[in-house]
Amino acid sequence: xxxxxxxxxxxxxxxxxxxxxxxxxxxxxxxxxxxxxxxxxxxxxxxxxxxxxxxxxxxxxxxxxxxxxxxxxxxxxxxxxxxxxxxxxxxxxxxxxxxxxxxxxxxxxxxxxxxxxxxxxxxxxxxxxxxxxxxxxxxxxxxxxxxxxxxxxxxxxxx
Numbered sequence: 841x842x843x844x845x846x847x848x849x850x851x852x853x854x855x856x857x858x859x860x861x862x863x864x865x866x867x868x869x870x871x872x873x874x875x876x877x878x879x880x881x882x883x884x885x886x887x888x889x890x891x892x893x894x895x896x897x898x899x900x901x902x903x904x905x906x907x908x909x910x911x912x913x914x915x916x917x918x919x920x921x922x923x924x925x926x927x928x929x930x931x932x933x934x935x936x937x938x939x940x941x942x943x944x945x946x947x948x949x950x951x952x953x954x955x956x957x958x959x960x961x962x963x964x965x966x967x968x969x970x971x972x973x974x975x976x977x978x979x980x981x982x983x984x985x986x987x988x989x990x991x992x993x994x995x996x997x998x999x
Contacts, residue, residue, distance in 0.1 A: 842964065864919070877907075916930045928968070936959050
């Protein structure tokens with residue numbers, strides 16, 4: 841799968857829109873959808889972060905973490921705001937990061953302190969969708985899509 845850096849290199853305007861929308865309250869905030877054991881959806885608010893060019897979240901031991909460990913497929917959606925009608929949506933595969941160095945880098949990038957039991961989860965990118973609404977807002981928005989290059993799908997590095 842691709843990293844946030846891959847998105848920034850190939851589509852800088854799209855990555856800039858994603859940063860603006862995922863971090864619009866000043867810290868990362870979005871809704872993470874996971875797949876329950878019975879195949880149903882589960883949605884949780886999360887605080888995504890960018891560290892070393894990678895999109896990540898810290899997850900407490902929870903059903904959400906169990907979902908991601910069992911079936912790493914996820915969707916992350918930006919939150920809405922009255923003054924920013926655009927939307928940003930990412931799909932991909934999540935996995936727990938075991939590297940202490942990567943955990944330290946993520947902790948430095950995170951705006952709040954992180955407890956020891958929080959697991960660092962990397963969100964590899966498969967696809968991105970930006971819905972940009974014109975001003976004044978009217979339907980339909982202009983959609984911009986990005987897909988990870990086939991060579992990056994499934995590639996993973998915890999180093």
